Amino acid sequence: MISSKLPDVGTTIFTVMSQLATDTGAINLSQGFPSFDPPQELLERINHHLNSGANQYAPMAGIPLLRTAIAEKTRRLQGRTVDSDHEVTVCCGATEGLFCAIQAVVRAGDEVIVFDPAYDSYEPAIALAGGITRHIPLSIDDDGFEFSVDWQQLADSINDKTRLIIVNFPHNPTGAIFEAADLDRLADIVRDTDCYLLSDEVYEHIVFDNAPHRSLLSNDELWERMMVVSSFGKTFHATGWKIGYCIAPKYLSEEFRKIHQFATFSINTPMQFAIADFLMSDPGFYEQLPAFYQEKRDYFCGLLNESRFGLRPAHSTFFQILNYSEISSEVDLELAQQWTREKGIASIPLSVFCEEPFTGTRLRFCFAKDNATLEAAAEKLCAL
Ligand SMILES: Cc1ncc(COP(=O)(O)O)c(C=O)c1O
DSSP: OOOOSSTTOOSOHHHHHHHHHHHHTOEEOSSOOOSSOOOHHHHHHHHHHHTTTOOSOOOTTOOHHHHHHHHHHHHHHHOOOOOTTTSEEEESHHHHHHHHHHHHHOOTTOEEEEEESOOTTHHHHHHHTTOEEEEEEOEEOTTSOOEEOOHHHHHHHOOTTEEEEEEOSSOTTTOOOOOHHHHHHHHHHHTTSOOEEEEEOTTTTOBOTTOOOOOGGGOTTTGGGEEEEEEHHHHTTOGGGOOEEEEOOHHHHHHHHHHHHHHTSSOOHHHHHHHHHHHHHOTTTGGGHHHHHHHHHHHHHHHTTTSSOBOOOOSBTTEEEEEOTTTOOSOHHHHHHHIIIIISEEOEESGGGOSSOTTOSEEEEEOOSOHHHHHHHHHHHHTO
16 A cells, blocks of 8 residues: 555545536536636637747746746736746646745745635645645634635744745635735734745736735735746636746745756747737736626626525635525535535535635635526526
């Protein structure tokens, strides 16, 4: 019998629920992927580069054109000038970026703080680095809808072993976002510590109600200790492409690249050229994403007006949390599976992202779907 390096890790909930949805023919609002295609112009650029010889290894850190386009976007949106040669690395989706960032700084016995519900790739990556994950639950307000960081609890949790703090705002699955004061509070707390920060910002372009995305990149004081990871999968309706990037100061990017060059070495070449072209020629595409997804959110929530679910429209991401306390007292994991099998609608239970199942009777539904799918899903949900 092999002694597993990750004895507690099973198949991710996304695979489990998507498979169950496929097996049972249920409407799949579980895993977060759009039901619509990437922009046509971007697809045409890929075709162009596929047929123009861009088919061999790309440079390890990413093609210069794409790194420059990412740096330009960062300057434009976050006001931060980054050195595209030394501070931007293209990676295989955010998942690889998060993995390399964690391996780059976490040593055996180090502690890493995550906020629950926490995306499920963090803890296994921390364990493989020999680190120990410390979970801090996000606080929920009295109405039960607003999630936020308990900064005092973070301050109280940091000790000599704390090496890294992972934040994820816009937050999957709750849709919580950072306010300007949150960045200041974070800066106050880490000021006299040796902690690094890893910010998972894959939903950076999907924030609603005219709220800005408060990237860690916008904070000067935090810059020296941060690695910021994002993904083009969410931005271009192309989760299957697995292209993302990591922005970090030079000394951290150097360590990041040492891991990246042996994890994947380099990333799909024609996709990199195509994304670079598209970012340069149409920077407006990601600017219309908030309006695009806000319309989806409002449509989906509107369809649920007559349902027995409790909800408050998400502040960000393409996920809506629904509270089913009026319908059932079943544990969320059981209920999500039961509703997939028996009611034909698949969702993601929140408790699997938490050390303590503090999140209670809540399920996550992905609204990055065409309206017909949302209507069919809502019909089932309203019947519950
Ligand atoms: C919070 C969060 N981080 C990371 C990822 C992974 O992104 P990618 O598909 O680019 O690896 C996802 C994907 O759903 C996510 O929701």
